[in-house]
Amino acid sequence: MKPPPFEYVAAADLDEALEALADTSLETRPLAGGQSLVPMLNFRLAAPERLVDLNGVEELGRVEExxxxxxxxxxxxxxxxxxxxxxxxxxxxxxxxxxxxxxxxxxxxxxxxxxxxxxxxxxxxxxxxxxxxxxxxxxxxxxxxxxxxxxxxxxxxxxxxxxxxxxxxxxxxxxxxxxxxPAAVPGEGSAFDEVARRRGDYALAGVAARIRLDSDGTCREAAISLVNGGSTPCLMEEAAQALVGAKPTPDAIASAAAVCAGTSEPAADMHASENYRRHLIRVLTERVLSRAAARSRQSAA
Ligand SMILES: Cc1cc2nc3c(=O)[nH]c(=O)nc-3n(C[C@H](O)[C@H](O)[C@H](O)COP(=O)(O)OP(=O)(O)OC[C@H]3O[C@@H](n4cnc5c(N)ncnc54)[C@H](O)[C@@H]3O)c2cc1C
The missing domain is CATH 3.30.465.10 (Uridine Diphospho-n-acetylenolpyruvylglucosamine Reductase; domain 3)
Incomplete structure (x- = not known):
């Protein structure tokens, strides 16, 4: 399908882009990489009257220390x-x-x-x-x-x-x-993993984890979040707190992973049931926490 007609503004700088968005006479959306927006236009899931292209806005493309x-x-x-x-x-x-x-x-x-x-x-x-x-x-x-x-x-x-x-x-x-x-600090380790039907497909479920260990190996800080584990990208506070103050032993990691799966709220769809996604979340959480803990130990050494 072709997208519905729209006006196109190639913004040269941020002011020009903001000005186009501030003009509410037409429903306007920013266009970035177009990898979600253009398919949505083609499938007529979105029909903005004007697109403001951000690709020429140089200041938005910088990576700064x-x-x-x-x-x-x-x-x-x-x-x-x-x-x-x-x-x-x-x-x-x-x-x-x-x-x-x-x-x-x-x-x-x-x-x-x-x-x-x-x-x-x-x-x-x-x-x-x-x-x-x-x-x-x-x-x-x-x-x-x-x-x-x-x-x-x-x-x-x-x-x-x-x-x-x-x-x-x-x-x-x-x-x-x-x-x-923030930059990773000494004693910190992180890991990401997911399960998708094919490489490059959206994940059935995914888990990101970051932990920071004290010099005696006790977990001082932990954060875990889920891909496809709820209605929004979500931080799993209870699971992360289950590790803080403990040494990340296999048992402690398995308990935190069980809490993570138990408190997640994945949806069922044609690709996976809710229970299967919970199972993936538990297995992936255990995997990424173990990797993050090993990397924390390495970075502290
Ligand atoms: C075949 C295929 C497979 C994909 N698989 C994955 C995947 O596995 N994982 C994944 O995460 N993504 C996947 N994507 C999506 C891809 O990562 C998109 O690039 C991303 O979701 C949107 O980024 P974009 O820059 O293309 O944004 P666009 O498509 O240009 O915009 C997306 C939305 O964000 C708004 N927007 C964009 N930039 C801004 C801004 N700076 N300020 C305010 N609003 C803004 C737009 O108006 C629009 O509503 C896939 C896409 C395709 C086509």
Missing amino acids: MKDGGLRLGAMTRVRQLERDPLIAQRVPLLAEAAGFIAHPQIRSRGTVGGSVAHADPAAELPAVLLTLGAQVHIARRSRAGESGPRVARQLDMSEFFLGPFFSVLEPDEILTAIEV
Whole structure:
């Protein structure tokens, strides 16, 4: 199918993009990599009257080092860059590891970090991974009537961003501009794994985990999040807390994985039942926590 007709604006900078979105006379959507939006247009699942192309907005494509060693990923950072950039692999290895599971190389070359997060798909890898990392989301819009200054910007925790399937806190006149991710610290280890029917398919279920060990091997900090484990990309607080204060022995990891599966809320669909997804979540959680613990020990040594 062909998409319904729309007006097309190739924004040259962020101001131009925000201005087009602020004009509410036409229903307007940002176009990033187009790897979700264009299929939605073609299937007539979305019919915006105007698209604002962000591909020419240079400032949205930058990856910058922050003073504390973390990275600020412009919204238009391609998934392929997460997979291949040595700086990203060194500072935030979980991003590089998970990126390789997303779709196929052609899609990763176009798809963007901001597009994946804004799309808010509970089956997507990046939102879950960014939750595990404790990322911050930066959002901007043009000032509305009565507000001072040309722009309004806000920043929030990734854990506050997702409200439901394909639904987030983003307002129609807002653009997600960047994501900030803290760098991994000594004693920290992370891992990602998923099960998909074929490599490149959306995962039936996936798990991202990050843990930090004290010098005596006790878990000081843990975060676990799920792909396709609920109606939004979700952090599994109870399962993570089950590990904090304990040594990540095989028994402790198995208990945390059981809590994770038990508190998850996966949906059933034509690809997998709820119970099968819970089973995958338990097995994958055990696997990624074991890997993350081994990597934590290595990075502390
Ligand atoms: C065959 C196929 C397989 C795929 N498999 C996977 C997979 O396994 N895992 C996975 O995670 N994804 C998968 N995808 C989706 C892909 O990763 C998309 O790239 C991603 O979901 C959206 O990123 P995008 O940059 O292409 O955004 P677009 O498609 O351009 O936009 C998606 C939505 O986000 C909005 N948007 C985009 N950028 C911004 C912004 N900066 N601010 C505000 N709103 C914005 C758009 O208006 C639109 O509503 C697959 C896609 C295809 C076609």
